[in-house]
Amino acid sequence: MAVCLREIVLRGRKQRKESEVAAIEEDTTQELSVGELLERANRDRTSREKAIIVRGLESFSSFSCIRFRPYRSGDREWLNIESRNGCYSYVGRTGGGQTVSLSRQGCLYHNTVQHELLHALGFNHEQTRNDRDNHIRVHWNNIIDDMKYNFNKIATLNQGTSYDYNSVMQYHRYAFSKNNYPTMEPIPNSNVSFGKATEMSKNDIDRLNRLYKCCENQWPP
Structure with missing residues (x-):
């Protein structure tokens, strides 16, 4: 794996608390x-x-x-x-x-x-991506009412990467279930494993490096 060593300066990005399910707000007055x-x-x-x-x-x-x-x-x-x-x-x-x-x-x-x-x-949760309906089906009736906001679609920092079942930001099949039934299932193949990441995936790393402009060609083809 290539290692990128250089420090960077970026314009500040702010967002409300995750529970408020807010879209990204650019703050061009600050640098960090x-x-x-x-x-x-x-x-x-x-x-x-x-x-x-x-x-x-x-x-x-x-x-x-x-x-x-x-x-x-x-x-x-x-x-x-x-x-x-x-x-x-x-x-x-x-x-x-x-x-x-x-x-x-x-x-x-x-x-x-x-x-x-x-x-x-x-970064937000994988299942909140705007294109998630092409990859998972959300079973709203199985979700604890106060936790449904975690499944709302919002603007996310996908950085040109595809939906990733193996992302460390992907919830598991029974997340916030109120009845022990699945709150999500992958489509079209409902047997696909997801939400079991033990560490960041390649896509997670690529998104991070692209957002913060860390390295070009971070991963070999």
Whole structure:
């Protein structure tokens, strides 16, 4: 795998909290160095918990120009990685200290860390793509009412890539089911496996590198 090492500067992208299902808003008045997108983990985490988080953070530098570094006094924008109620992040930059919740109960997995960091970097769930109806069928009657917003179609940063069942941003077949029946099924082949990614897929990495203009030809043909 090619490794892209150069730091970049990009124009800021902001988006409302993921739960509000908002479209991308461009903010052309700010610029952010990727090297200044920061992480400050809780001091009370165990060594094992910190290792999982650090592994997820450092994984981005192995296949993109994204670099996370520890918080420094005077930094204007950073990520606070905390153990709150659940796994969640705002989508895109919000300015100042920005919370990424990785609860000790159910969130400390490599794929989950990558998933939430991708939200912070501007990416939404795979099943919210505008073209998702060509690839999955949503069973609305099986979804918990308060969670249906997670399946609404919105503007997403696809970066010219195809729908990806193996994306770390793709929910699994029974996500937010209220009756133990599937909330999604792939089409036309309902037997296709999806939503089981243990780490970022090739498409996830390509989208990241294209959005942040990291490298040309990141993957060999």
